[in-house]
Amino acid sequence: MSNSTQNPRGIGVSPGAAVGPVVQVRAHVRPPEHEPAAADPVAEHARIKEVFESVARTLEERAAGADETAQQILTATALIARDKGLAKGVLKELNAGKGPTRAVTDAVGTYAAQFEALGGYFAERVTDLKDVRNRVVARLLGQEDPGVPEFHVPSVIVAHDLAPAETATLNPTLVRAIITEAGGRTSHTAILAAQMGIPAVVQLVGARDIPAGTIVAVDGDSGEVTIDPSPAYQQELVGKRERRRTALAGSSGPGRTADGYPVKLLANIGGVEDAQSAAAQDVEGVGLFRTEFVFLSRDTAPTLEEQTDIYTKVFQPFGSRRVVVRTLDAGADKPLAFADLGPEENPALGKRGLRLSALRPELLDTQLEALSKAAKATSAEVKVMAPMVATAEEAAWFARRVRENGLPSVGVMIEVPGAAMAARHVMAEVDFGSLGTNDLAQYTMAADRMEGALSDLLDPWQPAVLAVIGAACEGAKVAGKPMGVCGEAGGDPLLALVLAGLGVNSLSMAPSKVGIVRYALGLHTMAVCQGMATAALDARTATDAHDAVLALAHEDLAALL
């Protein structure tokens, strides 16, 4: 396929292909160890204040060219750089015998600790404080600012990993592709890139060593990155992109296999803006509406009125289409200022998801009441499901509460292997199930989702993960209930065929992935999908499973991958 065999290969997490010059996101520099004390603290303080001022000006310049959200963040960050209290703090540290970069770091640290202790919104501002610190420290050391440098031509962004604050300031029209050295299939970068429809590759070894300005070709499907691609290869990639566009343009409407078995194609969304953009696309509704954004970064629980208003705004754009809402999924890893249950040794295994709702039922009750009101105010087919359900009792507890609020359709996420294995009992309590393949892989393989180095174990092609999914589908069939998928696996066109073969009848994904999945389904009969499922389950390794299914795929699909 490519023009060279030594091309680095990462994991393709957002489909598509792009060619462009590399923009390296610079890592931040730490204060040197054993930095000598300032000889003249007052003079040093004047110099440091000038650097703070220059950072403030840079931030203001960037604010001028940014969109409204980024503008607010950058303007507030500029104010922090000019803060008198912070300047006084630096002088205090200098007088205490510290060197310039250490003094800046410690003065910022004092505020950061205060804000972290305050929690909620304040804890988030720590990112801005640290951004100022990183720039000032870099400039004091005569280095360039860390983070995303300013660039004006469409480029390929390369980073160790992208922080949410960094992605917020990226101009999507200037980003051709994203490459990271760390990250994983379900990292922030991956989800954001797929949401924006930008090709992305994560886990690319040596990505940080590619010199800025180098032309690279990025294949967001195969994960291959080609440095200085030949014109022939560039043409091949462009050709592939065109073939994809042509193929996808010819398919529209509800998801169906070649022989007409319906597999609903739905979108994953996380807010009002997502809802508006997803509703404008050819999707059959929403298979996963994450409601966390309503709760996170707040000091107090959102009121019934606030929630009703937000949910109404999310449902409205979908008309009579389906919207599956996942109730609050928080816990020790996504802490809430107003429902903090304290630190936990193993947050992923702790009081999160429905377990948090069981301990703080008033939060769930308000949310369900708001959902019920918003459902009545709109014509969307609203369904509600709970995260992190492990047992039939939990499912029954949740179902009763949802139905008491007058919501007609209740479901559970299947992301705990225990719930998958006991699916016939769990599913008997509810109306539908939805496989959260990201967490299901994490728990089945005992591998932390946030741990980039364990990406291979988290591969949803792992035959063990597929077996657990198969067991859940089997249980749902016994209970006579539909089972969907709302994890990243649903957006992989080959895996989507396997899932359909296993008995899944709805797939929810980033809207940018729906087209290729619809196309893939339309090329294969249910019998072929079932054959693929059997082949994948019989495979010894994740790679074998993938290759076995690829071998069974229609040549028109294979040509696009």
Add this chain to the structure above:
Amino acid sequence: MATRTVTIASSVGLHARPASLFVQAAGESGLDIEIGRPGEEAVDATSILGVMALGAKHGEEVVLTAEGEGADEALDALVTLLSRDLDAE
């Protein structure tokens, strides 16, 4: 010395965007302005970190003080600012 007492109208309290707007307005006056809870130690109203760390919530009363020429006018403008729900605008 000019003094005003005002109730925070912003629904999110005096942080986020409201704090930014307040600090910018206080800075533009060019005066020494302080803000604090009644009877408590006040902070520099032009320090975003100080104002945020104050953590004044919706419905809470704060005292503004200023010295120098135009202090009354400056404080009146800030009172008007804090009496609006800045976050909703």
